[in-house]
Amino acid sequence: MPFTLADAERILAGAVDPRDGWEGGYAFTDEPEMLAEYVQAVRDGGDPAPFGPYLVRRSADEATIGE
Template sequence: MSDLVTARLVLHPMTVSEAERVVAGESGTGARWAPGYPADGDVFAAKRFLRTCADTGDPQPFGNYEIRRREDGQAIGGVGFHAPADKNGSVTIGYGLIPSVRGKGYASEALRGLLKFARARGVTCVKGDADHDNIASHHVMIAAGMRPAGQDERVRYFEIAWTDTTANTDPRS
């Protein structure tokens, strides 16, 4: 599968061997990791991806993507789907960046790229959530076009839904 490219980022579909290296904390040949990558969330996502691959096969294109800066190719975080779309066309997403690159709009840009990709593949609804005190993540999802969709005692939920799945340059359309 091909990389997804945005203005400043490359969303690289993670392979099993790349996920194994993330879990082991070993970049391997040719990989370029920014200091602080992988973070705990990246390791957690890589483990979930590896379990999915072992249980049901590689979920690509609805798997994990390593977020890389186009300017230097360094991995700075991850974004991806928790699983392929359900019978209603809905998916759940997650994302994270290393602390040193937060606040630069990378997470919103990566999420917008993933939303555009999902919509072009027939997804009708994308869901995400963040702890109540994770205001930065709330801002990321809103900036990417998602809207608040409820909350419980622990998290606030967000989603974006489309009535038609025609690919579009702006996922908020």
């Protein structure tokens, strides 16, 4: 599933979904600098879709297992 500008802005605003982060406890929600850089890159260069970041989720429980 694509990781979008809206996702990054939502997380930066503090509206975190339990699925935001990686299986095994690594949470990219703990890296606001990375998210802010992504937001700025999209604002500067436009939406990278369909070549932007994607999250790979396990179908059984939707845990993020790759990007």
